[in-house]
Amino acid sequence: MHYGGIEAGGTKFVCAVGDENGNIIERIQFPTLTPEETIPKVIEFFQKHEIRALGVGSFGPIDINVKSDTYGYITSTPKTAWTNYPFLQALQKELNIPIGFNTDVNVAALGEVTLGAAKGMENCLYITVGTGIGAGAVVQGNLLQGFSHPEMGHILVRRHEEDSYTGKCPYHKDCLEGLAAGPAIEERWGKKGIELENNSKVWEMEAYYIAQALMQYILVLSPEKIILGGGVMKQQQVFPLIRENVASFINGYVELPPLEEYIVPPSLGDNAGITGALILAKQSEQ
């Protein structure tokens, strides 16, 4: 009994076939070009395998409202080749199987809550800090969704007192993503995060911003586990700093689990998304 999963990112597509328990049997990946170039490769891969259903975790923004006329579309993305692209429909047309469709980060949260760091829990938050900042969540067992999917990466934060960098977000300038995503780190410090590993000021500031965001998410969603992934979070030295800042901001107002167990990297590593996509595939059959 095989299932298919797609982790559709802005720079690369990962496609995998797995079993009903979310174990990956075969995977391929290729760069995200235009839909005309990329989608046929996706179709070709899955047509070689007998899969019962497919799960898609996509970059966004996307329309995940099943009542909407544009359900399954990638909507207003800055990647113009994909703007208003009927992603789900393109897959359905060729594959003709049940397809679950959600954001890359919601699907990663699903992976981690099913098989990863939040296994056995009903609620978890998954945040990726990389080229952008995005977050997804499982709330009482469901992928978080309102009129649309969360856009938590753009919440407002207070400036670090030593930070004079303007911010990089085209909409909000100095929102969380504008101050703390990879490109902001690079522009502020003149080097990529990976080259700044030993500059403690960089990570102190980064932790200050991320911890503020976590405070807001905790007070709104009360997640049972917070998982921080993405390229910037490969800098493991930032985790203890984030935990210290969260403790200081919350200041005992809500009771939290021990923070070293509460704020953690993904235990599925870079497979959180694609594993979640396989689980979403299975759920889409029901």
Add this chain to the structure above:
Amino acid sequence: MHYGGIEAGGTKFVCAVGDENGNIIERIQFPTLTPEETIPKVIEFFQKHEIRALGVGSFGPIDINVKSDTYGYITSTPKTAWTNYPFLQALQKELNIPIGFNTDVNVAALGEVTLGAAKGMENCLYITVGTGIGAGAVVQGNLLQGFSHPEMGHILVRRHEEDSYTGKCPYHKDCLEGLAAGPAIEERWGKKGIELENNSKVWEMEAYYIAQALMQYILVLSPEKIILGGGVMKQQQVFPLIRENVASFINGYVELPPLEEYIVPPSLGDNAGITGALILAKQSEQ
């Protein structure tokens, strides 16, 4: 077929009996004294009526985790007579019927989503701005809950550039509640909000803080409707200012419904909570 509802506030208790549609048939209210004084009055009222089930919306913090040993308790409230009080258990012992138990604000959200401003929707956010600031939400039809209930009133906000007031929150000083709840308005301006109706600076600042909070809630929860109740929100002149600020903060990043339909007062008025409690009672039978 009658149901009972309790809106247990820090200053007063409202008890009501209603029908299966949430219509109130009879209601009483009395001040919140100690449990020994207050709970017998509650029991006496409901024992006079034949009710099938009871719904409770309580001030907090409370334990709403059904797996917890202290489920149904009021926990670390500053009202010391109620600290670690087994509220649900005290009611169950005397009434012996199904009882639903949740926060006052979650229950108000349930009232508004079932019969009020968000009727027919799956997601709504209810915020009360009064002595404190609290918020509850219905997400995909369920009352929002993680390891605990939301504590959204304490999120961090950026200071208004003309605001030099320290903030009143004992935990965070200048969090949202510390800067924008009724007591903060009174301490900053030297008068109660109700006496400041014509001071536009007061409401400009108030709107600035509340709109920031709404931006954060929107980006996390994506509610279909935002309902603002509580004493401070009786100042209707603040609604247009909040909407202007929200539009400016979001800056087109997410598509929202027309803001005059999106950010609104409770259409159940002061009955949102008690109506929600009656609906929770009915749900607790299932």
